[in-house]
Amino acid sequence: MNKNVKLQKIDNKLSITNEHSGVVLEQTESGMHLVELAAAGGKNYLRCPTPLWAIEMTNREKKHANLKQAGITPAIAEDGNQVRLTFSKVPIFETQESADVSVTFTFNDSAQIEWRLSVSHIPANWSVLRVSFPTMDLAVEQSDDYTFVVPADRGIAYKNPLKTIPTGGIIEKKQIRHRPYPGGISMQLLALQRPNDMLYFAAHDPVPHLKTFFFEPNIKDSLIHLHPYADTEIKYGSDYNSFPWITACTKGDWYDAAQIYRKFALTASWTQRGPLEEGNKTPFWYQNTPIISLRLHRGVGYEVKDLIQEKEFFNVPMVSHYYMWHKNAFDAGNPFFFPTVPDFRKVVAELKEKQIYVMPYVNPYSADTTLPEWEHGLKDSAMQMTEKGDLSLLTWSQGKPFAGMCPGAPLWRRITNLLAMRMFEMGVKALYFDEVPVSSPRPCYNPNHNHVPGGGPSYFQSYHSYFKEVRDEASDFCKDLIMTGEGNGEPYMLYLDAFLIGNSNDPQAVPLFEAIYHDYMMGFGRYTFTPELTNPKFAGAILSKYAQQFTWGSQFGWSNPPLIAIMQKDPATAKFIKHLAHVWINNADYLARGKMLRPMDLSGQLKPIKRRWAMAWNDDKGTEVELMPVLNSIWQINDGSVAIVLVNITENPIDIKVKLPTPQQLLAKMMSEGASEETTKKLNSPEFYPLPENTIGMLCRQDDDEKQITSICDGDSENGFNVQVPAFKCVVIVVGSEKKYGVHN
Structure with missing residues (x-):
């Protein structure tokens, strides 16, 4: 003390x-x-x-x-x-x-x-x-x-x-x-x-x-x-x-x-199910799935045959983030999504046979106030944001007023629980809960809901118990189910398996969440938009966005142009995505469930390049962003080994030298900054400096389509690695372990 x-x-x-x-x-x-x-x-x-x-x-x-x-x-x-x-x-x-x-x-x-x-x-x-x-x-x-x-x-x-x-x-x-x-x-x-x-x-x-x-x-x-x-x-x-x-x-x-x-x-309470690699939270089938394909609409590009064609091209397990499985319009009719479009149950079964796992969209957060049921029971389940009873009202794509609903309201919980159970009963292994993690929680002052009126912890406790009820009951239909949510919110990690983490396209984004939680929680997606596929001024936008989400340890997802459209209109980018997907599977220990270490600063060797990204659905102007031509990340797993991930987003091979700090260098840095003697004694603690002191083993890997290439490159962890990163390719350097790498069974 x-x-x-x-x-x-x-x-x-x-x-x-x-x-x-x-x-x-x-x-x-x-x-x-x-x-x-x-x-x-x-x-x-x-x-x-x-x-x-x-x-x-x-x-x-x-x-x-x-x-x-x-x-x-x-x-x-x-x-x-x-x-x-x-x-x-x-x-x-x-x-x-x-x-x-x-x-x-x-x-x-x-x-x-x-x-x-x-x-x-x-x-x-x-x-x-x-x-x-x-x-x-x-x-x-x-x-x-x-x-x-x-x-x-x-x-x-x-x-x-x-x-x-x-x-x-x-x-x-x-x-x-x-x-x-x-x-x-x-x-x-x-x-x-x-x-x-x-x-x-x-x-x-x-x-x-x-x-x-x-x-x-x-x-x-x-x-x-x-x-x-x-x-x-x-x-x-x-x-x-x-x-x-x-x-x-x-x-x-x-x-x-x-x-x-x-x-x-x-x-904290939300990490108590343990890290991903222990297997007590998220099943390994999902951890080893690199692509969450967005099926946002009906029609050309979104049919079953299109999804199967995507799967055949990429040749990796896929999850289909499946919207419009219901007959009513999008952003209308919540929470009464049923009935489904014809033969939806057959579609789920057919795609599952192809290793495409349907993940339907449902929304337990808000209700359509234009429904006749609103005045006959639903209204009493809404969040009352003030003691006077003011509601949290929203307007979405159809122009209809929606109300944020209280997760502690008994009727609302029963309706949304039955919705989830009906989805799992139809054979799905995955379910996506729209709005919840990304939406602002509100205090609810309704005294008739199952919580203490006001703020405090009750909002999160209600959602925790709701998601737990869904998981427990749905396990009767599917023992290895997964549940995901829109946006990113740490309290929901306890019972959700992944977040749609790509809502922000900010050019100043950093992998802050991954640096804290990557080995405990999965994330997927980085918003990509149709102008980036169809407008030449956005050349390289989709490729660089996919490279960045891959480098930061996210599954691919939330691409407004479907993958089949990228395959047809930009085959080079599609091939690049396929290459990264196979690297993901062969290095899932690191990229899916490893701990993120500090990325390397390559600015002394490389100059940034510029790309133009669309930031929203109809953004035809875009925003210019600066990126390093070789993106990098560093990951560690429990056996002590470290993987250096390098992705070249240019059309030319790039030679670089990569070097991780040694414990001795870290100690010198600490002492120069005035660290106390007590702090320096923590040098050998894996919590502070996880890289083994004498790491000389090294494996340089890349994947060429479906063929894995293993080679030894020049250098070691003490002096640095001299490596050439091929154009539009990823290289993974594994340091400090004799472990055989591959997909978990």
């Missing part, structure tokens, strides 16, 4: 520090403010003071009032590595009643500060409603030296964030900057990278609870408002205790932030 906490009070300011970092608070007329957050001896991360906390209350008459901290000076208590501020008898605005608020700073053994807030002695007719804590205004300059890391979908590193974080337009209309978790963001962390250091900010909430990471760039004042808040359960007269918020003043980039978060994430 770290007991070296220094508490110092000068005038109205209170400094709480240790050898790693600290905060400075200031007592003002309006209450306690946060004025500094910095590493020991470092530069303040904050631009201006912000209130330390804000708390909104509600009573049984649905009256809302804030706790008014003006004029309240906290009592300060110090205990070892912890400092507690207690604000006693804080008035509930415009009432004669009050509550106590405590804020605790704990300096843990990981060089982090844990921030917690509690509210106690709450009057019997009042409850906490919303807690804003801790709020910060981060100092940011308009410069490429600043990067803001956000887990939007798989992850985005916004270089020069005041300029590049989306604002205005649909962002403003939908309040996307509010970033509800999950939906707005997929994981509970952010990071601000400056020229010489990094601020890590996260909620290490393993349950989890409803929360919103409100952040917004402010160019005028050169700052990013970071004002997270949590909607709480309505429990009159009961104490409130927050989950821990975490700050770490450290060094690094998006990958370092990912590794800090990973240590917490592997203790």
